[in-house]
Each structure stands twice: as structure tokens, then as C-alpha cells.
Amino acid sequence: MELHLRGHTCVHAHDSHRALEITCPLEGVLRLRVRPTASQSSIRHPELPAKTSIAVVGDDSLPVSLRLDGDVVQIQGSGAALTLARGADPLGFSFADASGERRIHCTSIYGDVRVGYPVPHFRSSLLLRSPDDEAWLGFGEKVGPVDKRGLRFTFWNTDVLPHEPDTDPLYASIPFALSLRAGTAVGVFVDETSRSEVDIAQEHAEQVVWHVDGPELDLYLIAGPAPADVLRRYTALTGRMPLPPLWSLGAHQSRWGYESARDLLDVVAAYRQHALPLDAVHLDIDYMDGLRSWTWDRARFKDPRALMEDLRAHGVRAVTIVDPALKVDADYEVYEAARANDLLVRTDRGEVLTGEVWPNPCVFPDLTRPEVQAFWSQQHRSFLELGVGGIWNDMNEPSCFTVHREDKDLTPPTVARGVPDRIEGKTLPYDARHGDKRHLEVHNAYASGMAKASSDAFGQWAPERRAFVLTRAGFAGIQRHAAMWTGDNSSHWAHLELSLSMLQGLGMSGVPFCGADIPGFLGRPSGELLVRWMQAGVFYPLMRNHSARGVVPKEPWRFGEPYLTLAREALVRRYRLLPMLYTLMHEAAHSGLPPMRPLVLHAPGDAEALRWSDQFLFGPGLLVAPIVKPKQTRRVVYLPEGRWQPFFDLEPSGPIIEGPTFAIAHAPLGVTPMWLKEGHAVPLTGGAPHTATAWWDPLTWHIALGPRVDATLYEDDGDGFRPGRQTTLSGTFDGAALRLCRQVTGDGGGTRTSERLRLQGVPGGIRQIEGGQLVSQEIGTATLDWPGHAPQLVVHLDR
Ligand code: MIG
Numbered sequence: 071m072e073l074h075l076r077g078h079t080c081v082h083a084h085d086s087h088r089a090l091e092i093t094c095p096l097e098g099v100l101r102l103r104v105r106p107t108a109s110q111s112s113i114r115h116p117e118l119p120a121k122t123s124i125a126v127v128g129d130d131s132l133p134v135s136l137r138l139d140g141d142v143v144q145i146q147g148s149g150a151a152l153t154l155a156r157g158a159d160p161l162g163f164s165f166a167d168a169s170g171e172r173r174i175h176c177t178s179i180y181g182d183v184r185v186g187y188p189v190p191h192f193r194s195s196l197l198l199r200s201p202d203d204e205a206w207l208g209f210g211e212k213v214g215p216v217d218k219r220g221l222r223f224t225f226w227n228t229d230v231l232p233h234e235p236d237t238d239p240l241y242a243s244i245p246f247a248l249s250l251r252a253g254t255a256v257g258v259f260v261d262e263t264s265r266s267e268v269d270i271a272q273e274h275a276e277q278v279v280w281h282v283d284g285p286e287l288d289l290y291l292i293a294g295p296a297p298a299d300v301l302r303r304y305t306a307l308t309g310r311m312p313l314p315p316l317w318s319l320g321a322h323q324s325r326w327g328y329e330s331a332r333d334l335l336d337v338v339a340a341y342r343q344h345a346l347p348l349d350a351v352h353l354d355i356d357y358m359d360g361l362r363s364w365t366w367d368r369a370r371f372k373d374p375r376a377l378m379e380d381l382r383a384h385g386v387r388a389v390t391i392v393d394p395a396l397k398v399d400a401d402y403e404v405y406e407a408a409r410a411n412d413l414l415v416r417t418d419r420g421e422v423l424t425g426e427v428w429p430n431p432c433v434f435p436d437l438t439r440p441e442v443q444a445f446w447s448q449q450h451r452s453f454l455e456l457g458v459g460g461i462w463n464d465m466n467e468p469s470c471f472t473v474h475r476e477d478k479d480l481t482p483p484t485v486a487r488g489v490p491d492r493i494e495g496k497t498l499p500y501d502a503r504h505g506d507k508r509h510l511e512v513h514n515a516y517a518s519g520m521a522k523a524s525s526d527a528f529g530q531w532a533p534e535r536r537a538f539v540l541t542r543a544g545f546a547g548i549q550r551h552a553a554m555w556t557g558d559n560s561s562h563w564a565h566l567e568l569s570l571s572m573l574q575g576l577g578m579s580g581v582p583f584c585g586a587d588i589p590g591f592l593g594r595p596s597g598e599l600l601v602r603w604m605q606a607g608v609f610y611p612l613m614r615n616h617s618a619r620g621v622v623p624k625e626p627w628r629f630g631e632p633y634l635t636l637a638r639e640a641l642v643r644r645y646r647l648l649p650m651l652y653t654l655m656h657e658a659a660h661s662g663l664p665p666m667r668p669l670v671l672h673a674p675g676d677a678e679a680l681r682w683s684d685q686f687l688f689g690p691g692l693l694v695a696p697i698v699k700p701k702q703t704r705r706v707v708y709l710p711e712g713r714w715q716p717f718f719d720l721e722p723s724g725p726i727i728e729g730p731t732f733a734i735a736h737a738p739l740g741v742t743p744m745w746l747k748e749g750h751a752v753p754l755t756g757g758a759p760h761t762a763t764a765w766w767d768p769l770t771w772h773i774a775l776g777p778r779v780d781a782t783l784y785e786d787d788g789d790g791f792r793p794g795r796q797t798t799l800s801g802t803f804d805g806a807a808l809r810l811c812r813q814v815t816g817d818g819g820g821t822r823t824s825e826r827l828r829l830q831g832v833p834g835g836i837r838q839i840e841g842g843q844l845v846s847q848e849i850g851t852a853t854l855d856w857p858g859h860a861p862q863l864v865v866h867l868d869r
Contacts, residue, residue, distance in 0.1 A: 073143055079131060079132065079134060080134065081136050088161065093134065094134050094148055095129065098148070099147075099291065100151075100152055101130055102290075103287070103288050104179050104286065105181070105194075106195075107285065125259075133147075149168045151165070152165050160179055167295060168293060169295065173256070174198060175199040177197045180195050194281070194286060195280065195281045197279050198258070200277060201276060202275070204250070205250040209245075209246070209575060209579065210546075211242040211575065213235060213237065217683075222238075222267070224238060227239070227516070228495035240557060242544045242548070243263075243544075243546075244580070245259065245268070246258070250680075252675065253675030255296060255300045256293060260288070261289075263513070263515040264514070268280045292307070297671050304580055305662025308546050308549070310659055310660070311550065313656055315459075315536040318460065320645065321348050321644065321645075322352060322613065323341065323348060323350070324351065324615065327617075328356055334353070347645050347758060347760060348385075348759070351389070352391065353388055355391055357374075360397065362396070363449075364449045388457075388458055388459055389461070389462050392462065395429060409433070413435050415434040415502050430472075436504045438515050443520075447523045447526045461538070461539050462539075463539060464542050470482065473499060498513070517544045521539055521544060522550075525550070525551040536790070542554070546579075549581045552583075553584060554584045559590050560592040562593065563599065563699060567684055570686060577667060577668075583658070584611060585610035585612030588615045588616070591618050597629035597633030602698065608647065639719075643720060649764075650689060650753050650754070652764050652785075652788075666687075667688075669687060673710040673711060684696070689750075690747075691750025693744060695744070697737050707734075708732055709731055711730050712748060713728050713748040713831075714727045714728075714748070717774075718735075720772070748777075749775075749779050753781070754771075755768060755770075764787065765787075766785060768826065769822060770825070770827070775832065780799065780801075782799070783797040793818070798813045799813075805867070810827075812863075822858040838865075838866040842860065
């Protein structure tokens with residue numbers, strides 16, 4: 071196979087049975103599209119067909135160059151290079167970042183095709199060499215620890231109820247992984263919505279094998295060297311989360327089984343009566359008229375607009391659930407319009423596919439097609455105009471309990487040989503038709519199409535507001551359209567623990583805005599589990615209490631004392647932390663780095679840090695190690711390199727500890743172990759019943775003193791699109807004096823007359839302060855007021 075340069079931006083080759091194309095979409099990223107197998111009918115391999123990716127934004131426009139060097143072909147892109155062995159069959163390659171030192175070796179790419187009806191069955195495979203000391207992070211919403219080496223996953227969006235801590239696959243598929251070795255990272259993204267599987271050195275000790283059930287491998291290789299660089303590039307490629315409205319970072323309360331407007335108002339009243347902060351309530355399928363999406367049951371929800379207004383009067387927004395499956399009913403407008411305009415998924419034989427979800431029979435809008443997405447966007451209009459705050463997309467794997475056929479019903483999963491009638495998980499058959507595509511190819515894209523329709527709808531019908539869309543399923547790039555929750559977990563301690571690694575995994579896969587149902591959707595939690603779950607959930611970017619129909623009520627006041635008081639403390643802590651969370655979300659929107667971070671993100675060379683999945687960093691400097699086991703009041707925590715100020719419950723709580731080391735945290739119920747790394751700061755505000763704006767007042771900076779101090783704060787209206795303001799603190803501390811500068815860019819919003827500083831790690835008494843006043847001093851800490859107009863502050867200590 072001879073490689074040619076086409077124009078300046080593409081290396082291309084094809085022969086009788088293979089085709090490939092290499093392009094450079096971004097600095098540090100090379101894209102390799104390979105068809106390793108011809109279809110059985112062609113003599114020469116066809117050109118690679120044009121492709122529209124649901125995941126990737128932008129195009130492949132950077133120059134590439136080609137050099138032949140004996141038997142070796144060198145392809146150089148911007149900040150990355152690929153080496154191939156000329157004429158090798160099967161094809162292999164070696165990818166190198168700009169330093170030339172960090173590589174990914176692919177031993178082979180090979181394909182296989184089996185004759186089949188109605189479509190031939192393709193399988194395209196990628197085999198990577200993976201030395202023992204290579205860790206693998208990411209893979210989206212997956213179980214297991216943060217380092218996925220030794221596991222095996224399937225990418226096939228699946229509704230599983232109930233699921234266990236080792237169930238795979240679950241609802242979302244993000245075929246992106248980050249390899250970490252000797253402190254440097256490289257990313258691999260397989261942009262295929264077809265079913266795929268990856269074996270991460272489980273079957274073969276030194277191999278990662280990725281199989282895609284499709285004719286092509288569309289591969290992106292992403293340079294580091296730091297894990298954060300890979301994430302930044304991956305999210306430049308697949309797009310970043312837009313900054314969500316501030317209210318969506320407050321507390322959410324949900325339950326399948328709030329059956330009337332009255333129920334919802336009672337929930338809000340109980341929150342207020344118990345002095346629990348709340349920003350959103352969710353309306354589950356109970357509000358619909360006979361389970362018809364986009365309708366209201368007017369007997370139980372008489373006046374939705376009035377309900378929205380009543381909720382708003384208490385500072386609360388409503389989030390309404392929407393299911394894609396449409397009830398078959400000639401009097402139901404949405405169904406009729408979708409049917410009349412040919413917007414529905416069809417069977418292999420060409421009839422409209424019908425099945426059973428909540429409504430029965432029901433049909434499926436083909437949300438993989440742009441015209442169907444546009445139709446679906448339109449449906450949001452009346453909801454958004456009523457004042458609905460957010461849209462919750464459920465059952466969008468798509469989930470389907472039974473597929474109807476003339477002769478018989480198919481209850482998934484049905485495993486038949488080959489493609490016809492085969493159904494994997496509770497969904498549609500492999501051979502169902504989506505325009506000219508088959509379900510097998512587009513299954514994993516369905517939810518992203520639906521979420522795109524929802525986020526587009528905000529731009530169309532509520533352009534002055536930021537979108538809030540919550541989705542269960544999704545594919546790579548879903549972060550552009552929606553936040554994600556991890557589906558139907560249970561009130562088990564194991565699910566609390568699992569949520570920490572799952573959410574870190576989502577964060578490492580480009581999805582910063584995510585959460586798990588607190589305190590578990592199914593089952594019966596104890597008051598202790600509720601409290602421990604809420605303490606961890608304070609740091610979930612999405613903090614939602616939710617429960618299933620028919621299980622015990624799980625709102626925080628249902629558990630009596632002392633749990634109610636401790637639950638309130640957790641919620642108040644969440645609201646105090648909003649300046650920090652909001653700033654981290656703003657950072658995520660610009661760099662792709664998630665608020666909830668695995669330790670290795672900031673200690674990439676630390677192999678021990680990889681092993682502690684039940685602790686995480688919130689931003690760069692705050693380490694959180696929640697209690698995730700029943701009756702435990704102590705736990706081991708690993709502190710990576712650096713000096714760590716114990717900061718339990720956001721208060722200085724003991725002498726500084728020097729890492730890397732292990733510590734035992736003493737945490738009776740009510741206490742959350744945390745440590746603040748020297749040089750970092752936590753901006754806090756006061757508690758509030760609900761959010762208003764993100765111009766924070768009061769504002770307190772908790773600073774762990776270190777030779778350098780750096781901190782930022784982002785503020786704005788909290789919704790809408792007026793630009794905000796960034797405050798940067800930077801300073802030095804040499805043991806004798808702290809010198810801090812405050813730099814503000816952008817303006818607007820409130821002006822604070824003063825900010826408070828709480829300094830931690832103060833070695834002696836304070837002699838003099840320039841630019842601020844001392845409020846109080848205790849051993850090791852000092853509290854100061856810093857007038858809002860003073861750009862500089864100097865604190866002199868006694869020596
Ligand atoms: O099969 O709408 O994951 O959050 O409460 C259950 C009812 C359907 C599944 C969602 C869950 C929601 C429930 N839904």
C-alpha cells in the first residue's frame with residue numbers, strides 16, 4: 071500500500087482490501103481513519119466515505135507532511151508524529167508526541183467481515199502494546215477503580231435495573247482512554263458509535279485490544295505530556311461543557327412518585343420548614359398525561375405555569391423528565407406528526423417499529439437524524455415558555471422493554487445468530503433502520519442526538535437563559551449538550567463508593583458535570599448512609615436526591631435526628647462552596663478539566679496516587695476523602711507530595727502533614743476529611759436557602775500558606791450571557807511576610823466592600839498589616855479583612 075500526500079492536509083492510501091487516511095485536526099492530535107477490510111463485493115477498496123461525527127467539532131485542517139525513509143514512513147503533523155512500516159500487513163504504527171519520547175505502539179489493525187443478511191457483519195480491531203506499568207484512565211461511565219487496567223468493557227448504551235458494582239455496560243459509551251506511564255500521558259479516542267469492546271490487558275497481559283462492530287476505525291491519538299494536556303485536547307476535539315446556570319449547581323430534589331403539583335409544593339415547603347437549601351425539583355413521568363411525552367396530566371397538574379411561578383416564588387426551578395418513546399395514539403399530536411413526517415425508527419422490513427416502554431405500544435423518533443432532532447427541539451417550546459427550568463432526558467439508550475412483531479413479541483435481550491432480530495440489552499434490534507443506517511451502527515449516538523435537540527431548544531426558545539439538560543445515556547461529546555447522572559443505583563454502601571470512581575472517570579472522559587443519585591435510587595438507606603452520601607455529594611458537580619417509585623421516601627428530613635441536622639450541614643457546606651464549584655465549572659468550560667479530579671491529574675508520576683479511587687481532588691488543591699463504609703469513623707488516606715493542611719469540614723483542623731504519606735483520618739458521623747494543599751485557597755460564601763447570583767457576598771478566602779499562593783474566582787450573573795469577572799490572587803510567603811496581589815479582570819456585578827482572608831499555617835504572631843485589618847488570631851491561623859479596593863496586602867510576622 072503506497073501512501074500519498076493529498077493537498078497539504080491528508081495522507082491517503084488504499085489497495086485492494088484496505089484504505090486509510092491520516093489528518094491533523096489539532097495541534098498534538100493525529101487522526102487515523104482505517105478500513106482494514108473491504109466489503110466482500112468490491113474488487114478495489116472504495117474510498118473512505120465522507121463522515122459526519124456526532125462527537126467531534128471542527129475539522130482536519132492542519133498540515134501534515136510525509137517522508138519515506140527506507141521501509142519506514144514518517145508522517146509529521148503539528149506537535150505529533152506517526153511512524154508506519156511501509157507495506158506492512160496488518161498495519162501497525164507508532165505515535166509520538168512532540169518530545170518524541172512518549173509513544174503509543176499499535177502492533178496491528180485488522181479486520182474481519184462475515185457475509186450476512188441484511189448487512190454483512192464487520193469487525194475492525196486495534197491492538198496496542200501496553201507495558202505492565204501503564205495505567206489506563208477514562209472510558210466514560212464505567213465501574214471499577216480509576217485505573218481500568220485489568221478490566222474489560224463493552225460500549226453499548228444499556229438500561230440495567232438493578233445493577234451491581236461490576237455491571238457493564240451501563241447507560242453511556244465514551245470510547246476515550248488516557249494512558250499514563252512514567253508520569254506522561256497520551257490519549258486514544260475511537261470515534262465509532264457502533265458497538266465496541268475493549269480489553270485492557272485482561273486477556274493478554276501486555277495488550278489493549280479494541281474491537282469495533284463496524285467496517286472502520288476512526289482513531290484519534292492525542293499528545294500530552296500531562297494528563298491535563300490530553301484532556302484539554304480531547305475536549306477541544308469533542309467540545310466542552312458550556313457554563314451551566316448557577317441554580318443547577320444548587321441542591322436538586324427528585325422522586326419518581328411526586329404525583330401532583332401539590333406534592334411538589336409540599337416538598338418545597340418541607341425543605342424550607344427544615345431550613346434546607348434547595349434550587350430545583352424534578353418532575354418524573356408522573357406529570358405526563360398517560361405517559362405521553364410533552365403533555366401534562368391536567369387533573370393532577372392543573373396549571374403548570376402557575377406551578378412554575380409558585381416554585382419560583384420559593385427560589386426553586388422545575389426540571390421535567392422527557393422520554394423519547396411516543397405512545398401510539400392517533401389523537402396524540404406528537405406521535406401523529408412524527409408518523410406523518412417519517413421521523414420514526416423502522417424495522418428491517420421497513421415498517422414503523424413498535425414496542426413497549428412506559429407507553430404500550432410506542433414508537434421511537436429517530437433522533438440520530440438532524441431533521442428528527444429539529445422536530446424534537448420544537449417540542450420543547452411550550453415547556454420552556456411555561457418557565458420549565460431544565461429538561462431531563464431518560465430512557466434514551468434507547469430503552470425498550472419489548473419489541474412487537476406481527477408474529478411474536480421479542481423480549482430483549484434476544485440472542486440470535488447474526489444480525490436479524492438480535493437485540494442486546496433492553497433496546498432495539500441490531501437490524502432496526504435509522505434512515506440508511508442500522509441500529510447496530512448508531513445505537514450509541516441516539517442519546518446524544520436527543521440531548522442535542524434539548525440543548526438547541528434553549529437557544530431557540532429561551533435564548534436569554536443557559537441550558538440545563540440532564541441525560542442518562544450519551545456518547546463522546548455529550549458534555550456539549552448535557553449533564554449526566556449515573557442512572558439507577560441502589561442505597562448500598564458499595565454504590566456510594568463506586569460513585570466516586572465513576573464520576574472521576576466521567577470527568578477524565580470530558581464530562582465534568584455529573585452526579586449519582588443520593589442516597590441511591592432503589593432500596594432502603596439508613597440515616598447514616600444518607601449522611602455519608604450527602605457529605606460526598608457536596609462535591610458532586612450535580613447534587614441530586616432521587617428515589618424510585620414504591621421505595622421508602624428519601625428526602626433528607628425523612629430520617630429523623632441526628633441525620634436531619636447532619637444533612638443540613640452538608641447542604642449548607644455545598645452552598646458555602648459554590649464560589650469554588652462555580653469557578654471550577656468555569657474552568658471546565660474553558661479547559662475541560664473537571665471539578666472532581668483523580669489524584670493523578672495533579673501527581674501524574676505518583677503510582678500510589680492511582681490506587682486510591684475513593685478519594686479525589688476538588689480543584690487542584692483540595693483533597694477529599696469521604697467515609698464510604700458503614701460504621702467507620704476512621705479511614706486511611708493517601709496524601710501525595712506536598713504539604714497538606716487538615717481542613718475537615720472546611721476548618722483548619724490540625725498540624726500540617728508532609729506528603730507523600732498515609733494518614734488516618736478521624737471522622738465521626740458528621741465529619742468529612744479534607745486537606746488543603748499549601749499555596750492553594752478555597753473561596754467560600756455564606757449559606758443561603760437558594761442561589762441568586764454568582765456575585766458572592768460575603769466572600770472568604772481560606773488560604774493554606776506556601777512559598778507561592780495562587781487562587782482564582784470567577785463571578786457573574788449566574789445565568790444569561792453577560793460576561794463575568796475574574797479575580798486572581800497571587801502572592802509569596804517567606805515565613806516573615808505574606809505579600810498578596812489581587813488582580814481583577816472584567817467588571818459588572820456587585821462590588822464587595824471587603825473580603826475576608828483566613829490564613830492557615832501562620833508560624834507566629836502578626837506584627838503589622840499593610841492594606842488590611844486583623845480580625846482575630848489563633849495558633850497557626852489568622853483572620854483578616856481586606857478592603858475590596860486594595861490591590862495589595864502585606865502581612866508581616868514576628869520573627
Ligand atoms: O425504568 O421515570 O433512571 O431516574 O425515576 C424507570 C422513572 C424509568 C429511570 C430513571 C429514573 C426515573 C425512572 N426511569
